[in-house]
Amino acid sequence: MSISRVDDADLVARAREGDHAAFTALVARHQSAVHRAALSAVGSAADADDVAQEAFLLAYQRLRSFRGEASFKTWLLTITWNQAMNHRRRAGRWWNRFVSVDADDRDLFETMPLASGESTPEELAAAGQLRSEIRSAIAALPPKLRDALLLAQTGDYSYEEIGAMVKAPIGTIKWRVSEARRLVRRQLETRGHLGDPERVALRRP
Amino acid sequence: MLDDFDKIIDDVAREMTSARVDTNLARRVAARIEEAVPARRAIWTRPVLLAPLAVACGLVIAVVVSRNTHVDVERVAPPVASRQTPTVSVPKPLNKKPDVAPVARVSVAPRQTAGPASVSLPPLTVPPIGVEAMDVETLDVPPIVRAEQIDIDPIAIARIEIAPMP
Numbered sequence: 001m002s003i004s005r006v007d008d009a010d011l012v013a014r015a016r017e018g019d020h021a022a023f024t025a026l027v028a029r030h031q032s033a034v035h036r037a038a039l040s041a042v043g044s045a046a047d048a049d050d051v052a053q054e055a056f057l058l059a060y061q062r063l064r065s066f067r068g069e070a071s072f073k074t075w076l077l078t079i080t081w082n083q084a085m086n087h088r089r090r091a092g093r094w095w096n097r098f099v100s101v102d103a104d105d106r107d108l109f110e111t112m113p114l115a116s117g118e119s120t121p122e123e124l125a126a127a128g129q130l131r132s133e134i135r136s137a138i139a140a141l142p143p144k145l146r147d148a149l150l151l152a153q154t155g156d157y158s159y160e161e162i163g164a165m166v167k168a169p170i171g172t173i174k175w176r177v178s179e180a181r182r183l184v185r186r187q188l189e190t191r192g193h194l195g196d197p198e199r200v201a202l203r204r205p
Numbered sequence: 206m207l208d209d210f211d212k213i214i215d216d217v218a219r220e221m222t223s224a225r226v227d228t229n230l231a232r233r234v235a236a237r238i239e240e241a242v243p244a245r246r247a248i249w250t251r252p253v254l255l256a257p258l259a260v261a262c263g264l265v266i267a268v269v270v271s272r273n274t275h276v277d278v279e280r281v282a283p284p285v286a287s288r289q290t291p292t293v294s295v296p297k298p299l300n301k302k303p304d305v306a307p308v309a310r311v312s313v314a315p316r317q318t319a320g321p322a323s324v325s326l327p328p329l330t331v332p333p334i335g336v337e338a339m340d341v342e343t344l345d346v347p348p349i350v351r352a353e354q355i356d357i358d359p360i361a362i363a364r365i366e367i368a369p370m371p
Contacts, residue, residue: 032226045224060238138214138218181211185211
């Protein structure tokens, strides 16, 4: 039987009996979701790799404690999120990494004016600047709002899974995502991006 | 307008978490699991640890078995009595039941005597002790109390004559 047709529960059962290949299949199946969750929390691809690796190892060690009350993916993501939170606490001001990566782009686009019309180099530059501003605004959000927004936009998780990860009700998660967007918009407004719709370049550079 | 901004915000947020996953992640995890599992097994299967453990277990079993075979006769007190022994130490002298302490002593005493009873020692050969005779001289001890003789003079009693009654 192809390993891709085996569901998580069967793979978990086989991994519990010492089948390393089954657990490797679980890793391959969920590594993207785990990595994105880690990246949402720690903000650096390299750190996210470390967190993901530690999370998978911890999951393997605790495999016997998995009771199947939630899905394996939810259980794994919860472990990942806890690992990521520990890493974030150790690392401190993680969002500086977003901002520092962003700083080069901002310098590049800062001197360029916003433009109207479509697809001109100036427009693309303005769009780049806007995106850069949005990244900064997201990075400056309160952690709980930022986490909810980033996790929700990965597309890998349902609101239920996000709620299980961050230990909050679904309604709270939805409110946090909405509130995060509102705060980012307000931030853009104060920087003059929201005043004149004609001047805002919405296209991705 | 706001919807458009929300789309951009969502798009940028998605972009912020869209780094490529390391293709070797699964392989690295598998390698670390392989490293961890044999190491854990090796700790328990090392003869250096297993041999002393086996010897210690054997000794414990031997002691328990030998004790059980010799002490059975002397076990007078029921196990409940021996369990009550710690409760005797509670500092409430007025509430102390008088029959608990003696029972506890009875349960402890056989264990103390059980050790020597179970050991079969060869008879002791004690060499005879020779003591030399001592010469003891007679001692003249003076009398402790010296009583002097008392001379008492005889008492002269005059004769009383009684006239017959009329």
